[in-house]
Amino acid sequence: MTRPVDQVASFFTEPDDGKILECLRHVGLGYLTIGRSTSILSGGGGERQRVKLASLLDEDVDILNFGEPTTGLHGMDVTRLLTVITDL
Numbered sequence: 001m002t003r004p005v006d007q008v009a010s011f012f013t014e015p016d017d018g019k020i021l022e023c024l025r026h027v028g029l030g031y032l033t034i035g036r037s038t039s040i041l042s043g044g045g046g047e048r049q050r051v052k053l054a055s056l057l058d059e060d061v062d063i064l065n066f067g068e069p070t071t072g073l074h075g076m077d078v079t080r081l082l083t084v085i086t087d088l
Helices: 005-011 019-026 047-058 075-087
Strands: none
Touching: 005 019, 019 047, 047 075
16 A cells, blocks of 8 residues: 555544554654655654654553654754644
């Protein structure tokens, strides 16, 4: 499947079925295509960090420890990440 997360998320009718996709959208990764290899994600652009954050949001954890979460990120990605963290 080569559709973006934003398109695929609308296919699910049960809330739990599409939860990880909603988490990906919440962290600003709705543009990623399903089945995309994680090896081509931008580490410096924060995509890998946001995928990790989305997976944690899917687990409903109570505590998140961010050790220098913005190191190496572009200014726009810092803003996006801080917005997601603030929304938690």
